[in-house]
Amino acid sequence: MEENIRLNKFLSDAGVCSRRAADKAIEEGRVLVNKKPALMGQRISSSDEVLFDGKAVSNANKKPVLIAYNKPVGIVCTAEKKEKNNIVDHIGYPERIYPVGRLDKDSNGLILLTNQGDLVNKIMRAVNAHEKEYIVSVDKEIDGDFIKKMSDGVYLDELEVTTRKCKVKKLSKYEFNIILTQGLNRQIRRMCQMLGYKVKTLKRVRIMNIELGDLKVDTYRDVTEEEIATLNKMLEGSKN
Known part of the structure; x- marks a missing residue:
C-alpha cells in the first residue's frame, strides 16, 4: 500500500465500499484505526491496523473484480446490511464487492459491481459524462x-x-x-x-462499452478482459 493514504481511499481500494460510504461509516464510528475511532480525513500508512465493523481490512494482493449483473426489480443497489434486499447479500459473491452507482429498486437491467474504488469514481462522476x-x-x-x-x-x-x-x-x-x-x-x-x-x-x-446483451435476469458474468481493456481506454483522463 502507498504511504500516507487517505482512509476513505484505502477502504475504497480494499473493496469495502465507495469513498462516500466510507466517510459515512467513519462518521458513524464503524471504522477503527489502531483500535481508536477513525477521524474524517485521516491518513494512514502500511503499519496502521484498520477495522471496519470489527473486521480487519487489507488491500494487499487484492485481485481486481468487475462483474456485470442483470438486476431484477425489487433488489436495492446498496451494500448496507440493514436493507434486507441489498444487492451484495442477494448476489452472495465470494469476495467483498459493491455496486458501481445505483439502479433504483423499481428498475431492472445492467449494473456493475467491483472491488476497485477508483473505477467506481471514474465511471460515476458526472463531470466525466460517460x-x-x-x-x-x-x-x-x-x-x-x-x-x-x-x-x-x-x-x-x-x-x-x-x-x-x-x-x-x-x-x-x-x-x-x-x-x-x-x-x-x-x-x-x-x-x-x-x-x-x-x-x-x-x-x-x-x-459505456459494457452491454447487458442476453444475460438472464438475476445472473451475473465476469466482464471480459477485452471489455476491461476498452473500458480503461475510455476512462483515460477521467477524474476520480
Whole structure:
C-alpha cells in the first residue's frame, strides 16, 4: 500500500465500499484505526491496523473484480446490511464487492459491481459524462414533442436542475430508448413525470462499452478482459 493514504481511499481500494460510504461509516464510528475511532480525513500508512465493523481490512494482493449483473426489480443497489434486499447479500459473491452507482429498486437491467474504488469514481462522476443507455416504456403514446423535450433537457422541480441534452429515440408506440451522460436520482422517471408521462418499465442495457446483451435476469458474468481493456481506454483522463 502507498504511504500516507487517505482512509476513505484505502477502504475504497480494499473493496469495502465507495469513498462516500466510507466517510459515512467513519462518521458513524464503524471504522477503527489502531483500535481508536477513525477521524474524517485521516491518513494512514502500511503499519496502521484498520477495522471496519470489527473486521480487519487489507488491500494487499487484492485481485481486481468487475462483474456485470442483470438486476431484477425489487433488489436495492446498496451494500448496507440493514436493507434486507441489498444487492451484495442477494448476489452472495465470494469476495467483498459493491455496486458501481445505483439502479433504483423499481428498475431492472445492467449494473456493475467491483472491488476497485477508483473505477467506481471514474465511471460515476458526472463531470466525466460517460454514457448509460436505457429502454423505457410509458403509460401514454409517445409523440414527437415528447422526444424533442426529453432530448433537449427537462427542468426537474424537485431537484431544481435542468437535465443535460441526451439522445432519445422512439422504439414503438409506448417505448423509447434514451442515452444519458448523468445520473440524477430517478432521473428518467422524473423527466417523464414532468412531461405528463408515467414510467411503467425501465431497463438499463448499457454502461459505456459494457452491454447487458442476453444475460438472464438475476445472473451475473465476469466482464471480459477485452471489455476491461476498452473500458480503461475510455476512462483515460477521467477524474476520480
